[in-house]
Amino acid sequence: MTGHVDVLIVGAGLSGIGAAHHIQSAFPRRTFAVLEARDAIGGTWDLFRYPGVRSDSDMHTLGYRFRPWTQAKSIADGPSILSYIRRTAEDAGIERAIRFGHKVVQASWSTQDSRWTVTAEHKGKPVRITASFLYLCTGYYDYDAGHMPEFPGIEKFGGTVVHPQHWPQDLDYAGKKVVVIGSGATAVTLVPALAADAGHVTMLQRSPTYIASMPGEDKIANRLRRLLGDGRAYAITRWKNVALATLLYQLSRRRPGVMKSLLRKAVQKQLPRGYDVDTHFNPRYQPWDQRLCLAPDGDIFRVIRRGRASVVTDHIKEFTPSGLRLESGATLDADVVVAATGLRLLAFGGMRLIIDGNDVKLPETMAYKGMMLSGVPNLVFTVGYTNASWTLKADLVSEYTVRLLRHMYRNGYTRCVPTNDDPSVTEQPLLDFQAGYVLRAIHEFPKAGSRAPWKLGMSYAHDVVTLRYGKIDDGAMRFARA
Known part of the structure; x- marks a missing residue:
C-alpha cells in the first residue's frame, strides 16, 4: 500500500469504525484509509473470546450516537457488539477503506511538506503511506499480552x-x-x-x-422504542443513562x-x-x-x-x-x-512518533482536550472515559475532529498544533485512576494539565459543550499554511 490520503485512521475497532463513519460522512470528496494490525474488524471485541465476554456499560451509551442500539439487551454479549460494529462498517462501505494486517510502527511528520509519513509492517515488509492528518484509534492497552504476575511455583x-x-x-x-x-x-x-x-x-x-447489579434489559428503552421508534427512543435513553451514571x-x-x-x-x-x-x-x-463492576x-x-x-x-x-x-x-x-490479572497499557499501539527528525517523548507532551498532543501537528487520538462508556468520548472526539478539519479546509490551513506556552499550567496524570493497570504504566503516557484546555475532563455533558460547540481557534490551537 502506497500513496497519499487526507486522513489516515489507525485501528478498526469500536472507535476506529466510528471515526471512519464521521470522516466519510462529513467529507465525501476527501480521501481516507484505515490501517488495522489484525485481520478483522472489531478491535477489543474481536480479540476477547473468553466465556461470557460482554459490555461493562449499557449499549445505549456504548453504541454510536449515529446508530441506535435496537436489541432488547442493554448489557450485551461480545458477539452481539462485534456484529454491531461490523454492520456499521458494512452499511457505510467502510470495509473497502481498511487495510488489514498493517501494524503501524512509526509516523514521521515533515513541517516542510505538512504531512505524515506512516510506516506499517505488512507480512514482514515495511509499507509506507503519507497523510495530511493522522487519527489514532488504537486504544490504550497492549493487544499482544495481558498483565501476568510472577506466581511462585x-x-x-x-x-x-x-x-x-x-x-x-x-x-x-x-x-x-x-x-x-x-x-x-x-x-x-x-x-x-x-x-x-x-x-x-x-x-x-x-x-x-465494588459490584453493582443492573438489569440486563432496559425496560424503559424497550418501551420507548415501541412507542417512538428506534431513533428517538435511543436519543432519550442515551441521555437518561448518561444522567443516571x-x-x-x-x-x-x-x-x-x-x-x-x-x-x-x-x-x-x-x-x-x-x-x-x-x-x-x-x-x-x-x-x-x-471502575465500578456491573453484574447484569x-x-x-x-x-x-x-x-x-x-x-x-x-x-x-x-x-x-x-x-x-x-x-x-x-x-x-x-x-x-x-x-484475570489485568491489562498492560500501551500508548498509541507502541508506535514511534517523529517530528522533523526528532523523536516525540510522550511523557514530555501534554494532552490538549484529552485528544491531541502539545507540539504535535495534525494528530488526534481517542481515549475514552474511565467513569462512563468509551464511545461517548469517541463520538465527541470524532465530532471535534470534523469541526477542526472543516475549519482548516475553509481557511486554507495545512497545519494545526496545540501549543502550551502558559507557565501556570501544571502537570497531572492523564488518567487520574487508581486501577492497577493504570498505575503500572501511566508514567509512559502524555500528561494532562491543571486547567482547560489541558485538563482531561470526565464529564460527558461538559465535553458536549466544549467539543461539540466550543471554539476551534481558542488561542492554544495554532494554525499555519504551507
Missing part, C-alpha cells in the same frame, strides 16, 4: 493456566474445579459464565471490588460514605443470610476510585447463592501440583486457573 502446577486475553477455544472446563484470580470486570464476568458448566468456580481476590458518579465522589453504604446493602440482599460481606465485598478504596441481573450473586461459585479473599503464597497454597495456610484445589 507456577511451573509445578499440573493443571491449565490461561489468561482471558488469549482464551484457548478448545479449553474444556466442564465439571472441573476452576479458580479465577482477580476481582475486576473480567473476573466478575467470567465467574458466572464458567459456573454454568464447571464443577465449581472460586474467585480468588487479594481485595474486594453522572448522578451515581457525583454521589460517589461527594458522598462516598453514602454510596458505599448503598452498594453494600444491595450486595447483602443478594447473598445468603450470614454471608461474610465485610470480608469479600467491602473494598478498602472509595467508590469510583476504580446480579448473575455473580446468583451463582454464589446456588453454591456454583464462591469467593476467597487471600494472597497467593505459591502454586502446588494440585492448585494453590494461600498466605493464610489454606489451599485451593484447581484443574484450571484463570489469571
Whole structure:
C-alpha cells in the first residue's frame, strides 16, 4: 500500500469504525484509509473470546450516537457488539477503506511538506503511506499480552493456566474445579459464565471490588422504542443513562460514605443470610476510585447463592501440583486457573512518533482536550472515559475532529498544533485512576494539565459543550499554511 490520503485512521475497532463513519460522512470528496494490525474488524471485541465476554456499560451509551442500539439487551454479549460494529462498517462501505494486517510502527511528520509519513509492517515488509492528518484509534492497552504476575511455583502446577486475553477455544472446563484470580470486570464476568458448566468456580481476590447489579434489559428503552421508534427512543435513553451514571458518579465522589453504604446493602440482599460481606465485598478504596463492576441481573450473586461459585479473599503464597497454597495456610484445589490479572497499557499501539527528525517523548507532551498532543501537528487520538462508556468520548472526539478539519479546509490551513506556552499550567496524570493497570504504566503516557484546555475532563455533558460547540481557534490551537 502506497500513496497519499487526507486522513489516515489507525485501528478498526469500536472507535476506529466510528471515526471512519464521521470522516466519510462529513467529507465525501476527501480521501481516507484505515490501517488495522489484525485481520478483522472489531478491535477489543474481536480479540476477547473468553466465556461470557460482554459490555461493562449499557449499549445505549456504548453504541454510536449515529446508530441506535435496537436489541432488547442493554448489557450485551461480545458477539452481539462485534456484529454491531461490523454492520456499521458494512452499511457505510467502510470495509473497502481498511487495510488489514498493517501494524503501524512509526509516523514521521515533515513541517516542510505538512504531512505524515506512516510506516506499517505488512507480512514482514515495511509499507509506507503519507497523510495530511493522522487519527489514532488504537486504544490504550497492549493487544499482544495481558498483565501476568510472577506466581511462585507456577511451573509445578499440573493443571491449565490461561489468561482471558488469549482464551484457548478448545479449553474444556466442564465439571472441573476452576479458580479465577482477580476481582475486576473480567473476573466478575467470567465467574458466572464458567459456573454454568464447571464443577465449581472460586474467585480468588487479594481485595474486594465494588459490584453493582443492573438489569440486563432496559425496560424503559424497550418501551420507548415501541412507542417512538428506534431513533428517538435511543436519543432519550442515551441521555437518561448518561444522567443516571453522572448522578451515581457525583454521589460517589461527594458522598462516598453514602454510596458505599448503598452498594453494600444491595450486595447483602443478594447473598445468603450470614454471608461474610465485610470480608469479600467491602473494598478498602472509595467508590469510583476504580471502575465500578456491573453484574447484569446480579448473575455473580446468583451463582454464589446456588453454591456454583464462591469467593476467597487471600494472597497467593505459591502454586502446588494440585492448585494453590494461600498466605493464610489454606489451599485451593484447581484443574484450571484463570489469571484475570489485568491489562498492560500501551500508548498509541507502541508506535514511534517523529517530528522533523526528532523523536516525540510522550511523557514530555501534554494532552490538549484529552485528544491531541502539545507540539504535535495534525494528530488526534481517542481515549475514552474511565467513569462512563468509551464511545461517548469517541463520538465527541470524532465530532471535534470534523469541526477542526472543516475549519482548516475553509481557511486554507495545512497545519494545526496545540501549543502550551502558559507557565501556570501544571502537570497531572492523564488518567487520574487508581486501577492497577493504570498505575503500572501511566508514567509512559502524555500528561494532562491543571486547567482547560489541558485538563482531561470526565464529564460527558461538559465535553458536549466544549467539543461539540466550543471554539476551534481558542488561542492554544495554532494554525499555519504551507
